Amino acid sequence: MKIFSRLALLPVIALATACGEPGGDTRMQEQAIAGFYRQHLKTHSPGIPSTEELRQLQPYVSQALFTLLSRSSDVEARYHAAASEPVPPLVDGDLFTSLFEGATSFKVDSCDSETDHATCRVRFTHADGDGDDEKWEDKLLLVKENNQWRIDDIEFNGNGQSSQQEYL
Numbered sequence: 001m002k003i004f005s006r007l008a009l010l011p012v013i014a015l016a017t018a019c020g021e022p023g024g025d026t027r028m029q030e031q032a033i034a035g036f037y038r039q040h041l042k043t044h045s046p047g048i049p050s051t052e053e054l055r056q057l058q059p060y061v062s063q064a065l066f067t068l069l070s071r072s073s074d075v076e077a078r079y080h081a082a083a084s085e086p087v088p089p090l091v092d093g094d095l096f097t098s099l100f101e102g103a104t105s106f107k108v109d110s111c112d113s114e115t116d117h118a119t120c121r122v123r124f125t126h127a128d129g130d131g132d133d134e135k136w137e138d139k140l141l142l143v144k145e146n147n148q149w150r151i152d153d154i155e156f157n158g159n160g161q162s163s164q165q166e167y168l
Contacts, residue, residue, distance in 0.1 A: 025149070029118050029142055030108045032149045036060035037106045037122075040096055047089040048072045057065050062143050062152040065168075095168070098136050109137065116144040122151035135159075 039056050050055060051073055058066055076090050096104030103124040111120040119139055125133040139155040154168040 024119070026111050029047050029111045029113070029120055030147045031041070032060050032142065032151060033108050033122060033140055035108075036151055037096075037103070041103065042108075044102060047095060048091055049095070051077075051092055062145055062150040065150075065152055067143060070108045077150040091117055096154060098138050098156040098166075099134055100125070101126050101128075101134075111142075117146075118142040118149065 009051075014087055039060070042055055043056070045053055049069060051070075053074055054066065054069055057069075059167060061069070079090060080087060084092070095101035099104050104127045105125045107123045109121040111118050111125050119141055121139055123137050124133065136158045138157050140151055141153040141155065142149045143152040144150075156166040156168075
């Protein structure tokens with residue numbers, strides 16, 4: 001009789017566990033996004049990341065995105081080296097959020113996953129100190145590489161003011 005009462009508790013335990021913490025994939029996706037944006041907000045560098053900044057972001061981005069960003073960084077360096085006078089950067093403003101000034105904080109709102117792709121909604125805030133905080137949401141597109149979730153692209157939604165979909 002004891003064994004039947006213990007077996008009857010299994011569905012209850014399973015349900016309680018499922019309602020608690022997010023699943024393994026969701027947690028790993030949130031960790032990848034959090035690591036990426038914590039590092040990005042720490043340096044808060046506008047435009048194309050330098051080689052050093054890319055090295056710090058590499059654990060959080062897909063190989064394809066890392067390659068594109070590395071090539072962009074190389075082009076930026078050659079552009080500045082070839083100029084006889086100071087020139088503006090090729091890309092100005094924050095590269096990884098919708099807002100030119102970038103974010104001062106972020107929160108992962110939700111993630112929808114398939115086997116090796118995920119879309120995560122991230123809420124951002126830019127606090128300017130005057131109480132006029134700018135808030136918006138972007139979508140991060142993740143891929144699973146070598147059993148690790150990595151950022152592969154960003155869909156810039158902003159405040160929904162643009163009629164076009166824009167991606168990194």
